[in-house]
Amino acid sequence: MPDTPAIVTQDLGRVYKIRGPKRKDDPKQVIALEGVNLTIPRGELFGLLGPNGAGKTTLIKILTTLLLPTSGRAQVEGLDVASQPQEIRRRISMVSGGETSGYGLLTVEENLWLFARFYGLENKVARQRIDAMIQIMGLEEKRRTKISDLSTGLRQKMNFIRGFVSDPDVVFLDEPTLGLDVAAARQVRDFVLGWMRDHPDRTLLLTTHYMAEADEMCDRLAIIDQGKLLALDTPSNLKRRLRRETVYTLKVAPLGQRPVNQTDMVESVPGVHQAIVTELDGLTELSLILETDDALSGVLEHLHRRGSSLLALEKRVPTLEDVFIDLVGRRLDVDTSQRDGETPEAPL
Numbered sequence: 001m002p003d004t005p006a007i008v009t010q011d012l013g014r015v016y017k018i019r020g021p022k023r024k025d026d027p028k029q030v031i032a033l034e035g036v037n038l039t040i041p042r043g044e045l046f047g048l049l050g051p052n053g054a055g056k057t058t059l060i061k062i063l064t065t066l067l068l069p070t071s072g073r074a075q076v077e078g079l080d081v082a083s084q085p086q087e088i089r090r091r092i093s094m095v096s097g098g099e100t101s102g103y104g105l106l107t108v109e110e111n112l113w114l115f116a117r118f119y120g121l122e123n124k125v126a127r128q129r130i131d132a133m134i135q136i137m138g139l140e141e142k143r144r145t146k147i148s149d150l151s152t153g154l155r156q157k158m159n160f161i162r163g164f165v166s167d168p169d170v171v172f173l174d175e176p177t178l179g180l181d182v183a184a185a186r187q188v189r190d191f192v193l194g195w196m197r198d199h200p201d202r203t204l205l206l207t208t209h210y211m212a213e214a215d216e217m218c219d220r221l222a223i224i225d226q227g228k229l230l231a232l233d234t235p236s237n238l239k240r241r242l243r244r245e246t247v248y249t250l251k252v253a254p255l256g257q258r259p260v261n262q263t264d265m266v267e268s269v270p271g272v273h274q275a276i277v278t279e280l281d282g283l284t285e286l287s288l289i290l291e292t293d294d295a296l297s298g299v300l301e302h303l304h305r306r307g308s309s310l311l312a313l314e315k316r317v318p319t320l321e322d323v324f325i326d327l328v329g330r331r332l333d334v335d336t337s338q339r340d341g342e343t344p345e346a347p348l
């Protein structure tokens, strides 16, 4: 059925029951996903963008049949995650960016080969594919190195390749560039884009914290926060939404008094849609989304009254980050340290 979408969710929800010792004021459950409706056609590179705890990993785990939904339905390649998990698993792969799995005593190529054989690939096909991917990802010199002797970054790259070795119909990448250095992250993104170009009938869903990554890579993306989809469109359409509003960055310094902070209520100035305040080396940076340019004079007056002086002012074209701030009301902070609350990854 060529017209079947690669991924469909209907009113998908997931609630985690919290076990263990409970205090009276402890919530007994966490709503990780709520009413998620998503249709991703074949051939699309789709992104899920959201802060920590938004529900991205939960959604990926449901779609990869590692976790059951508690409400609603989800299908991958027309197959139901709850009743046809085995059929789905044969057609998909999943890589989690922070994950460093693999058999430590085996070398890079042995690990990949073993994995390919798990998927039932013919020896010759597996060898050729692994060779090509090792080369593209710049792991040539390390192919005979034991996994246990690799740096975390290289191990992550090996893991990433693993996700493509089986030639899956749908690939799920959970924060694929998390913690990678700039060059390695570039390689990962280029590999994904190249793979999608070479396999136009395949589908790839990735999650990310990184705005630029989502903007550059995704055909369409969903902004997710607190388990709910807040917007779903192409990156350029999402940015176009903000086109009629104007976005400013202001740098201000205190005039002998305390610096500007969030409690200064810049948001209460008429015509200010959103105001995000960030401290930077004793200076304060304000990111403002204004309904019209006219609101700016009110902001400057407000800051002056609060004892601050303006150092720099810049009018910007809206970025995806501004779209995010507009929808979620705060910045998408990059926090790579927080991986708690997650269940250990089960191998596919």
Ligand SMILES: Nc1ncnc2c1ncn2[C@@H]1O[C@H](COP(=O)(O)OP(=O)(O)O)[C@@H](O)[C@H]1O
Residues within 6 Å of the ligand: 016, 017, 018, 030, 031, 032, 050, 051, 052, 053, 054, 055, 056, 057, 058, 059, 340, 341, 342, 343
């Ligand atoms: N195994 C679990 N038990 C209880 N709560 C969980 C579990 N896994 C995730 N959560 C909670 O569900 C919410 C969504 O988490 P997650 O899907 O990991 O978000 P993300 O991947 O976007 O950071 C968070 O509030 C998280 O703490």
Ligand SMILES: [Mg+2]
Residues within 6 Å of the ligand: 056, 057, 058, 174
């Ligand atoms: Mg996650």
